[in-house]
Amino acid sequence: MTFGWTARIDAMHKRRMLQSLALASTLTMAAPGSAGGIYAVDVRDDRVVVRFDDRVDGASAFLLDTPRRIALDISGAQVGRGQFAPGNGAIAAVRQGQLSQGTARVVLDLASPATLGDAQIAPDGKSLSFSLKDATDTAFRTAVGRGRTSFDAPANMSARPQKRLHSITVPIPSMARGVALPPVEGARDGARPLIVIDAGHGGHDPGAINKENGKREKDVTLAIAQAIRDQLVKSGRVRVALTRDDDKYLVLQERYGIARKLGADLFISVHADAAENAEAHGATVYTLSETASDREAARLAARENKADIINGVNLGGQSGDVSSILIDLTQRESMNISASFARLLQREASPYVPFRSAYHRFASLMVLKAPDTPSVLFETGYISNADDAAFLASRDGQQKIARGVARAIEVHFARKLAMHGGANGG
Numbered sequence: 247m248t249f250g251w252t253a254r255i256d257a258m259h260k261r262r263m264l265q266s267l268a269l270a271s272t273l274t275m276a277a278p279g280s281a282g283g284i285y286a287v288d289v290r291d292d293r294v295v296v297r298f299d300d301r302v303d304g305a306s307a308f309l310l311d312t313p314r315r316i317a318l319d320i321s322g323a324q325v326g327r328g329q330f331a332p333g334n335g336a337i338a339a340v341r342q343g344q345l346s347q348g349t350a351r352v353v354l355d356l357a358s359p360a361t362l363g364d365a366q367i368a369p370d371g372k373s374l375s376f377s378l379k380d381a382t383d384t385a386f387r388t389a390v391g392r393g394r395t396s397f398d399a400p401a402n403m404s405a406r407p408q409k410r411l412h413s414i415t416v417p418i419p420s421m422a423r424g425v426a427l428p429p430v431e432g433a434r435d436g437a438r439p440l441i442v443i444d445a446g447h448g449g450h451d452p453g454a455i456n457k458e459n460g461k462r463e464k465d466v467t468l469a470i471a472q473a474i475r476d477q478l479v480k481s482g483r484v485r486v487a488l489t490r491d492d493d494k495y496l497v498l499q500e501r502y503g504i505a506r507k508l509g510a511d512l513f514i515s516v517h518a519d520a521a522e523n524a525e526a527h528g529a530t531v532y533t534l535s536e537t538a539s540d541r542e543a544a545r546l547a548a549r550e551n552k553a554d555i556i557n558g559v560n561l562g563g564q565s566g567d568v569s570s571i572l573i574d575l576t577q578r579e580s581m582n583i584s585a586s587f588a589r590l591l592q593r594e595a596s597p598y599v600p601f602r603s604a605y606h607r608f609a610s611l612m613v614l615k616a617p618d619t620p621s622v623l624f625e626t627g628y629i630s631n632a633d634d635a636a637f638l639a640s641r642d643g644q645q646k647i648a649r650g651v652a653r654a655i656e657v658h659f660a661r662k663l664a665m666h667g668g669a670n671g672g
């Protein structure tokens with residue numbers, strides 16, 4: 247079977263390609279290019295070697311769960327006809343595809359949990375090798391949460407840097423560094439599900455503001471996130487962490503990056519909507535789609551995705567990680583789980599929170615683009631509406647929202663536990 251992919255394909259072609267990708271089990275062929283073509287993947291004992299017919303520029307790797315896989319993105323490579331040499335059975339299948347004109351991806355399906363170590367590109371740039379290390383389920387999930395690891399080509403292969411002719415210095419506001427992970431609270435059993443709650447906006451970014459009373463989105467979202475955390479901690483059934491527990495600024499990638507690094511089982515970004523029509527009211531749940539479900543969803547995505555742009559400078563700096571991973575099967579699975587939780591959230595929280603009639607919408611929201619973490623953006627109401635704003639800013643309203651969200655989370659993971667026969671707490 248022959249297949250390939252690019253980062254720019256329409257939704258229909260993407261669905262068809264993903265279906266084909268799921269069935270593929272051998273290396274494939276693509277049109278030849280000037281970059282190194284992949285011609286073999288050798289597995290011997292605990293060592294894997296990916297071979298190329300010309301030198302490559304660099305590579306990176308990340309782990310994916312359900313099913314367990316190792317994904318290798320190789321810069322300066324093209325897919326090609328190759329052979330898969332099975333070894334000790336650690337790898338069940340190999341697939342490859344073209345992410346972009348200069349980057350190929352190799353996906354290794356794992357027969358059992360394993361992590362990647364000692365990765366290196368040969369001095370001549372014509373092979374990439376690494377070891378497979380047996381891992382427990384917990385260790386594997388932890389490794390998944392660490393995200394992408396990069397390994398460059400040897401220094402003697404690096405191109406000479408271009409001479410810098412000039413430089414421009416642009417003052418930008420300081421931002422949270424994102425590397426310090428927040429504390430995890432709640433159940434002490436590390437196997438229990440971990441929920442990361444993200445209070446939208448913060449710091450110099452106030453979010454939406456009620457023109458009548460000055461209530462700011464960043465303040466109500468923080469209070470609601472803290473109320474949800476307290477409710478979940480009190481239940482003792484899950485673990486929970488907040489992306490921010492004070493008035494600080496986080497770029498969008500830092501928000502879902504925290505969830506990925508912690509290995510979260512669910513990510514909920516809490517927001518409060520705003521509209522020119524002061525009568526607009528009620529809660530809405532958004533999940534990821536590259537196509538907005540309606541004009542209002544497109545408007546929201548345009549507004550929220552600009553949260554990283556301050557004074558015309560994009561602080562988010564979205565790397566190729568997100569766009570390239572988006573087309574992986576894991577993204578599709580995460581999106582399905584997210585949509586299921588959105589429906590569950592409306593059902594369980596309706597006794598406490600007024601929802602809009604069209605409560606579930608789809609948008610291409612940056613904060614939801616963690617490829618391996620089910621994620622929703624919960625617009626808890628309209629801060630531009632007098633009644634909603636009063637509800638969101640009140641302790642009683644925040645407690646009601648927290649109870650509704652906690653109920654949905656408990657049902658969600660109870661279902662998941664039942665489906666997996668009680669094998670673990672997640």
